């Protein structure tokens with residue numbers, strides 16, 4: 001529809017989902033401005049899994065698995081005791097046939113670089129998103145789609161999408177109340193190890209002979225999750241566990257520094273072959289899992305929440321980012337170029353967005369919360385990862 005007036009879209013947050021939302025609106029022909037608190041001068045993090053539903057969204061937004069250096073997941077291994085190599089459970093190579101896309105294992109930084117590139121690259125479809133770094137948003141008026149930055153700058157558009165993550169600053173303006181996730185008692189150690197170090201260690205031949213595999217080693221409520229990323233040059237090692245005896249304030253800090261010693265102590269009864277892995281970790285961080293339940297709503301007038309700001313969830317199902325990418329693509333479809341900018345149309349479309357996306361994302365959030373709360377084990381294909389806990393309600 002040439003000659004149609006583009007909408008002025010404001011996105012709060014340029015994380016994985018905010019960037020994807022920017023791409024979706026840009027490709028639909030709108031003018032997007034993204035405000036991001038961070039300067040991304042020191043991006044860290046470990047790997048994430050991009051399940052077929054995530055990949056379908058990312059591919060539709062133009063993502064290139066080669067550019068994001070993804071590893072095609074090929075095999076799943078699991079071990080319920082810790083004294084031996086994990087056992088082969090299933091093949092991942094049939095996933096494209098079953099679910100319509102390949103399952104990729106990607107370093108979070110590489111994935112973030114890719115979505116940010118697609119949002120801002122000069123050559124892509126539509127007008128590049130305008131990205132303001134070091135721009136923390138403080139307030140939002142949902143009725144007028146107006147935001148205020150920490151430095152006092154005021155900006156208005158036709159729509160504001162709050163994609164500012166689990167501790168969202170704009171969520172309270174959309175909900176009209178402050179609802180925030182709380183510490184769950186669960187956390188994960190995160191480390192990435194050069195793959196060549198692993199390959200040079202005989203005790204870890206189960207990894208070097210299966211370089212594209214994902215393995216889980218379970219013991220009670222703890223598990224080690226091991227898989228490659230960055231073209232197979234790095235190995236991601238996650239250590240899910242319960243945080244015992246830490247004060248709530250210390251425990252709740254996202255992505256805080258930890259150590260090999262702390263990681264080893266928590267997994268001290270694991271067999272030497274697994275502890276070898278932990279010992280190789282050059283840098284260990286710890287990430288608490290916060291928990292909350294479905295929000296009462298996601299939209300208000302000209303504003304909506306997307307990604308973790310709307311539905312942060314435990315990572316055990318590998319669906320937090322994936323659900324955010326589904327949000328982004330849905331928004332792009334619901335707002336084609338030519339959408340009128342009057343508040344009635346915008347708020348009706350955003351409510352439609354909520355009605356399409358919230359039931360699905362909330363179901364997945366609920367499933368992951370059941371894992372965190374120790375409720376009866378969930379089996380999703382071969383991925384049943386936690387045993388029944390003491391709070392078992394059955």
Ligand SMILES: Cc1cc2nc3c(=O)[nH]c(=O)nc-3n(C[C@H](O)[C@H](O)[C@H](O)COP(=O)(O)OP(=O)(O)OC[C@H]3O[C@@H](n4cnc5c(N)ncnc54)[C@H](O)[C@@H]3O)c2cc1C
Pocket residue numbers: 012013014015016017018019035036037038047048049050054135136137138163164165166167168169170188190287306307308309315317318319320321322323324
């Ligand atoms: C340990 C772990 C493992 C995970 N594994 C997987 C997995 O395998 N697969 C998967 O799909 N998902 C996984 N996830 C979830 C996934 O990482 C998140 O769902 C995803 O990063 C959410 O993206 P987001 O853009 O909504 O939030 P974020 O990535 O948190 O981005 C929010 C952005 O908003 C910015 N911001 C915050 N406040 C403001 C403000 N006031 N003004 C402006 N900007 C602001 C932040 O700086 C940040 O850049 C995992 C999560 C964890 C913790």
